[in-house]
Amino acid sequence: MLSRRKSVLTAASALLFISAGPAGAVGFTPGAPGGGDPYFPDAGNGGYDVSHYSLNLGYEPGSGQLTGRADITATATQDLSRVDLDLRGFTVSAVQVDGVAAGYARSGTQELVITLRNGLRSGRAFTVSVTYAGEPHPITDPDGSTEGWVPTEDGAFVVGEPQGSPGWYPVNDDPRDKATFDVAVTVPEGLTALSNGVLVSRTSSGGHTTWAWRESDPMAPYLATATLGRFDLTVSAVGDIPSYVAVDPTLPAGNVLRKLPEIVQFYASTYGPYPFDAVGAIADDAPEVGYSLETQTKPVFDRMPDEATLAHELSHQWLGDSVTLGRWRDIWLHEGFATWSEWIWSEHSGRRSAQASFDALYNTPASKTSFWTPPPGDPGDPAHLFDGTIYARGAMTVQALRQKVGDEAFFRIIRTWLAENRHGTVTTAQFIALAERISGTDLTHFFDVWLYQPQKPTSW
Numbered sequence: 318m319l320s321r322r323k324s325v326l327t328a329a330s331a332l333l334f335i336s337a338g339p340a341g342a343v344g345f346t347p348g349a350p351g352g353g354d355p356y357f358p359d360a361g362n363g364g365y366d367v368s369h370y371s372l373n374l375g376y377e378p379g380s381g382q383l384t385g386r387a388d389i390t391a392t393a394t395q396d397l398s399r400v401d402l403d404l405r406g407f408t409v410s411a412v413q414v415d416g417v418a419a420g421y422a423r424s425g426t427q428e429l430v431i432t433l434r435n436g437l438r439s440g441r442a443f444t445v446s447v448t449y450a451g452e453p454h455p456i457t458d459p460d461g462s463t464e465g466w467v468p469t470e471d472g473a474f475v476v477g478e479p480q481g482s483p484g485w486y487p488v489n490d491d492p493r494d495k496a497t498f499d500v501a502v503t504v505p506e507g508l509t510a511l512s513n514g515v516l517v518s519r520t521s522s523g524g525h526t527t528w529a530w531r532e533s534d535p536m537a538p539y540l541a542t543a544t545l546g547r548f549d550l551t552v553s554a555v556g557d558i559p560s561y562v563a564v565d566p567t568l569p570a571g572n573v574l575r576k577l578p579e580i581v582q583f584y585a586s587t588y589g590p591y592p593f594d595a596v597g598a599i600a601d602d603a604p605e606v607g608y609s610l611e612t613q614t615k616p617v618f619d620r621m622p623d624e625a626t627l628a629h630e631l632s633h634q635w636l637g638d639s640v641t642l643g644r645w646r647d648i649w650l651h652e653g654f655a656t657w658s659e660w661i662w663s664e665h666s667g668r669r670s671a672q673a674s675f676d677a678l679y680n681t682p683a684s685k686t687s688f689w690t691p692p693p694g695d696p697g698d699p700a701h702l703f704d705g706t707i708y709a710r711g712a713m714t715v716q717a718l719r720q721k722v723g724d725e726a727f728f729r730i731i732r733t734w735l736a737e738n739r740h741g742t743v744t745t746a747q748f749i750a751l752a753e754r755i756s757g758t759d760l761t762h763f764f765d766v767w768l769y770q771p772q773k774p775t776s777w
């Protein structure tokens with residue numbers, strides 16, 4: 318094929334063809350197969366930046382079969398001969414680049430390796446389309462928890478933190494590569510499929526319903542969901558933001574979700590405007606999952622949450638979803654702040670103050686090392702990413718900062734942090750620098766003692 322086309326090329330276009338050639342061409346190199354996070358080296362990829370995912374999925378809970386087509390819009394950030402996407406399991410039946418069939422191979426645990434016939438110049442926009450099918454297999458994390466596409470009695474509980482997204486869609490699974498999403502899911506009629514953002518359409522034919530959702534704000538890939546099953550969906554609004562609250566009808570009726578508007582409005586008044594164009598919650602009956610997740614615009618709960626859990630996940634919309642870690646080691650920036658957010662919601666509600674929560678935990682003796690270690694700024698390895706200390710000592714760090722710099726500077730630090738980094742990714746070093754700038758205080762010792770030293774902090 319190559320030789321026959323070559324014969325009709327002009328000299329100029331022959332040159333162009335060669336310069337844009339595949340792996341052998343000068344300067345065109347494969348994108349890195351990993352994003353470089355020491356905790357999850359295979360997650361993410363190098364050489365391109367995704368701007369949009371369009372996912373069209375179909376799921377049959379009876380057979381457990383998922384069919385999918387992903388159309389991914391991206392821009393090359395180097396002269397590329399090859400790109401990787403992250404995908405675990407499934408049979409891939411076709412890959413196209415800019416509408417033309419491309420060669421592909423599977424490699425390692427989650428690499429879908431795509432050969433670019435003509436190479437892609439840095440700065441060039443392109444679309445990768447992947448057609449795939451199979452039974453999704455939940456992913457077990459280093460800490461033993463389960464994530465990805467987790468089947469339930471009537472559908473699936475779909476969560477991606479930290480590495481579950483490749484368990485249901487081809488993705489550049491790097492929290493720094495935020496993108497907008499269109500997610501359409503076709504399910505047997507009578508089931509509800511939920512995803513991030515606003516409901517664009519719901520259409521039924523032939524015994525199936527397609528639910529189309531659109532997330533127009535940038536989203537880290539791990540925050541996507543496609544949780545589905547039997548749900549009662551209530552569409553309303555919080556202020557002028559559309560609200561979608563979905564409750565599995567088999568759950569005991571509870572009133573806690575009625576608190577959602579009040580909690581969202583409290584955090585908006587404390588942290589700054591709600592960062593997204595939709596709000597909501599998904600309460601599923603999936604206790605075997607064992608946790609809730611702050612999926613963007615619609616946190617998903619494995620049971621009817623209590624008020625503290627609801628507040629925790631809603632606060633993550635600001636602290637974790639809008640302002641997101643770039644490296645998983647910095648998870649305390651999410652969990653410490655969300656746990657502290659539970660405390661400040663309690664304080665605001667006239668119950669236990671944040672300082673009282675701090676004091677109760679601080680009474681834990683230094684000899685109880687499992688409470689104090691690992692320090693929140695350095696979990697050590699991914700098996701300890703979600704240890705209790707990341708949450709408890711992380712929240713204590715936040716409250717101790719409040720004590721140290723006073724309420725005026727403290728709330729200015731948080732509001733500035735969220736405003737300056739909206740829809741971005743951040744590091745702990747950036748937070749420390751901001752806290753020092755706003756408070757006018759050298760906080761080197763403070764953060765070292767609270768975030769990085771393994772023993773109980775005694776003076777700061």
Ligand SMILES: [Zn+2]
Nearest residue numbers: 629651652655
């Ligand atoms: Zn959390």
